[in-house]
Amino acid sequence: MTATSSVPDLITPTWEYAPAPEARDVVTIRPSHGLFIGGEFVDPADGGSFATISPSTEEHLAEVALAGPRDVDRAVAAARKAFTGWSKLSGTERGKYLYRIARLLQERAREFAVLETLDNGKPIRETRDVDIPTAAAFFFYHAGWADKLDWAGLGPNPRSLGVAGQIIPWNFPLLMLSWKVAPALACGNTVVLKPAETTPLTALLFAEVCQQADLPPGVVSIITGAGETGAALTAHDDLDKIAFTGSTAVGKSIQRQVAGSGRRVTLELGGKAANIVFDDAPIDQAIEGIIDGIFFNQGHVCCAGSRLLVQENVHDLVVDRLKQRLGTLRLGDPLDKNTDVGAVNSAAQLERITALTDTGEAEGATRWELDCPLPERGFWFRPTVFTDVGQSSRIAQEEIFGPVLSVLSFRTPDEAVAKANNTPYGLSAGVWTEKGSRILWMADHLRAGVVWANTFNRFDPTSPFGGYKESGFGREGGRHGLAAYLEPAEVDA
Amino acid sequence: MATRLDVNKTYKLYVGGAFPRSESGRTYEIADTKGRFLANAAQASRKDVRDAVTAARKAQPGWAAATAYNRGQVLYRVAEIMEGRREQFTGEVAVSEDLSSRNAAAVVDAAIDRWVWYAGWSDKFAQVAGAANPVAGPYFNLSVPEPTGVVGALAPQSSSLLGLIEVLAPIIVSGNSVVAVTSQDRPLPAITLAEALATSDLPGGVVNLLTGQTDELAPILAGHLDVDAIDLTGMAGRDTTDLEVLAAENLKRVLATPDTEPDVTDPPAGPRRILAFCETKTVWHPKGR
Known part of the structure; x- marks a missing residue:
């Protein structure tokens, strides 16, 4: 099939966009932050601190206390x-506190969105439309x-467990906080939460929300x-409970x-998801889904x-349209x-992505990257696509956690599943x-x-999320997520 | 009338639907609670564990793909076969657990009924544990429990038959396969159970039973990277730190060790043991005209 020439090029004429910056002054960043313990900000016992920077400019944002x-x-x-x-x-009363927090997050959504974008590097479009509203929804x-x-x-x-220690990653800072804190509190537990060292600011702003909610x-x-x-x-x-989201x-x-x-313990760990496109797929929608699947949030997404x-x-048709x-x-x-694609979260992460993509080339894959x-x-x-990727190549097996897509092909549904x-x-x-029957057959056989199906990267507080195999255990969200913070009445009764 | 010499049974392992001796050639003596010799049981080795895991892995997808109705009928069939051999089970439980015939018979009745109880769950636990999730958007969103895969199980040490069944049945009813280490000192009813399983339409390899030394076999099972989950019930009251460290190597799901061997006289309060060896899968699809 000579797919490369068959697509009329209707969308690529380059439009010049005028800059449309979100106002930054909606948020005031304090120059230094203490730890939030027992309802107030306190100095760390050992007196240390570290800097958090904006990954898109390397600008120093604030000093943050180092907890020992x-x-x-x-x-x-x-x-x-x-x-x-x-x-x-x-x-009922516990629930009312959580409703208050949800409302406060909604009221201060723009502030949180700008702060998250500054500290994380992800586009304001994502923090404004996904991260912050979904956190409030949780x-x-x-x-x-x-x-x-x-x-x-x-x-x-059912009984609450007690004190939960919670550790969250830097890819969705406030959203991951909400996935951890909301169910724990609803079930009557108390929490000690540690945000990632490169993205602590929205968690510390959330501490102010806790104060405002009394x-x-x-x-x-x-x-x-x-x-x-x-x-x-x-x-x-x-601790009675540990909840962790991060690496395997x-x-x-x-x-x-x-x-x-x-x-x-509940663990939400790494992933290397397959996005499987059959020849009868709605190609235009699939292209959007592929892009949403790997370039959303600079690919800093475990799923x-x-x-x-x-x-x-x-294969050739899809790859061609994808590049276009x-x-x-x-x-x-x-x-x-x-902006669609923001900054990589840290120098260290950029280094890891660079190293793994270099390995991809060394192992024989063909590299294409966005010319920008x-x-x-x-x-x-740059958003990067690898074709001619071997099944055993490191870029087909290991989590890159960056805007890098590895393309492989298959012939039959059985091969796709395998x-x-x-x-x-x-x-x-x-x-x-x-084909509906194929969707349901595939859904039965994918160990994930x-x-x-015909969508990607959708999240909702009512929908359980979590892994099979070495992607961890336990669920977050939905009725299933509550089991992570409760035990049946008769245990230890 | 001339006295007749009993024909004694050779107790072997149950792996992949067959009854092999331990590849190691080892056996160990089984005595009743008064120390009288009963039989030589096969003493399973590391290689036997590996063979059993291979058999379990091979059998698991087909068993999981069977309909829930079918799995339920197979479990019910186990109860039917056991019912026909009540006398034999009663005799073995009586000598293994030092029970009167009457009490042993009650245990066997409960054991048979436990298969019936779990058989009934096969096409119901997914309805109880699944969910249609009302997401904020035009999407169909469904969560369902699925079997974890291959489960390693350490069966209770005291309750040699009913306790074993209380471990096995909830693991396999959802579509898992299992490699179970039987009660170390009371293994004989387990092997007789294997004979019932082998003649009850249960595909070979879905249940694999190893007799031997728990302390030797447990770390091999806990550390095996093709075992997806482990049930430590048989380690009741003991420190299982080392086993749990081994289990972390491939993030096994671990059913924690109870402080004392659980009383399994009655069925549990719900399908919790079933769900301990299930994963929740959530499927999304857009809705549109």
């Missing part, structure tokens, strides 16, 4: 102290559960720091760390559709409302076909916690 083991102790103690009152509060959804836990599926009068002191504590702070938190022996390697180390303790599996007879559509993406200032200028400062990576399932991961998968 003594601070972890204080935060866990505050959470333990608060647990008695919080867990005994009626579900609180709103879980607020309503707080007095209905008898119907959560664990039998009557949330009892200690119900939520937020401690900032890097891996050492996280390790001190997960090692703390007065760290997830395994946490599971080892808690071995024998009886402590409850990203980072492996494109295309049926062989439409990618040519219209705008990379640049994340605060510009027209990169800003002079900040951390940037290739899709052939990684240690099992977080998500995509299927594109107009989320299957998007």
Whole structure:
């Protein structure tokens, strides 16, 4: 099939966009931040701090306190102290606190969106339209559960677990906070949350929201720091629950760390999702879905559709159209409302992406990248597509966590399933076909916690999210997510 | 009338639907609670565990692909076959657990009824544990439980038959396959159960039973990278830190060790043991004209 020439080029004439920057002054960033423990901001016991920068400009944004083991102790103690009152509060009243938080997030949504974009590097279009509204929705959804836990599926009068230590990544900072904090609080637990070291600012602004909501002191504590702070938190022996979102390697180390303790754990880890396109797929929609699947959020998405599996007879057509559509993406200032692709979150992540893509080329894959200028400062990576990728190539097996798509082909549904399932991961998968029976057959056979059919990267508070295999265990969202923070009444009764 | 010499049974392993001896050639002596010799049981080795996991992996997709109605009928069939061999099970449970015939018979009745109870769950647990999720957009959104895959199980040490069934049935009813290490010192009813399983339409390899030393076999099972989950019920009251560390290597789902061996006289409060070895899959599709 000579697909490359058959597509009329109607969309690529370059339009000049006028700059459309979102106003930055909607948010005031304090020059330094303490730790949020027991309802107030306090200095760290060991006095350290670290800087957080804007990855799109490398501009220094603020100094943030570095929490050490003594601070972890204080935060866990505050959470333990608060647990008695919080867990005994009626579900209705607990729920009302969460409704307040949801409303406050909605009221201050623009402020959170701008701050998230500054600290993370992702486009304002995404923080404004996805991250912040979905975070508010998570609180709103879980607020309503707080007095209905008898119907959560664990039998009557389920019990809260106690104090939860929660560690979240940098790719969706406030959204991941909401996935962790909202169900924990609705179920009557108290939390100590550690945001990622490169994106602490929206979590610290969330601490102000907790104050504005008059949330009892200690119900939520937020401690900032890097891996050492996280390790001190997960090692703390007065936790009842650990919830972690991050890499599979760290997830395994946490599971080892808690071995024998009886402590409850949920892990939401890495992925290498296959996005599978059959020859009868609605190609234009599939192209949008492929782009949404891997270039949304610069590919910093654990469930990203980072492996494109295309049926062989439409491979060239799909790849050609994909490149054409990618040519219209705008990379640049994340605060510009027209920007599609923002900055990579950190220098370290940029280095990892660069190293893995170099490996891809070295292993024989063909590299194509978007021809666009990169800003002079900040951390940037051009949207990249690899074709001629071998099934065993590292770029087909390992999570790159960047705007890099590996394209493979298949002939039959059985082969598509075999290739899709052939990684240690099992977080998500995509299927594109107009044939309903094939969608349902594929959905049955893909070993993944989320299957998007004729769509990709959809999230909702009512919809359980989480992995199979080495993508972790436990669910977040929906009725299923509540089980991560409850136990049946008769346990230990 | 001349006395007749009993024909004693050789107790072997149950792997892939067959009854092999341990490849190691080892056996160990099984005695009743008063120390009287009952039989030589096969003492499974590392290689036997690996063979059993291979058999379990091979059998699992086909078993999971069977309809829920079919799986339910197969579990019910196990109860039917056991019912026909009540006397034999009663005798073995009586000597293994030092029970009176009457009490042993009650245990066997409960064991048979437990298969019936779990058989009935086969086409219901997904309705109880699944969900239609009202997402904020024009999407169909459905969550369903699916079997985790290959499960390793350490069966209870005291309750040699009913306890074993309370571990096995919830694992396989959803479509998992299982490699179970039986009660170390009371393994005989397990092997007789295997004979019932082998004649009850259960595909070979769905249930694999290994007799032997729990402390030798448990780490092999916990560390096996083609085992997806592990049930530590048989380690009740013991420190399982090392096993859980091994299990983390491939993020096995771990059903935690109870402080004491659970009382399984009555069925549990719900399908929790079934769901401990299920994953939740959520499927999205747009709606449109």
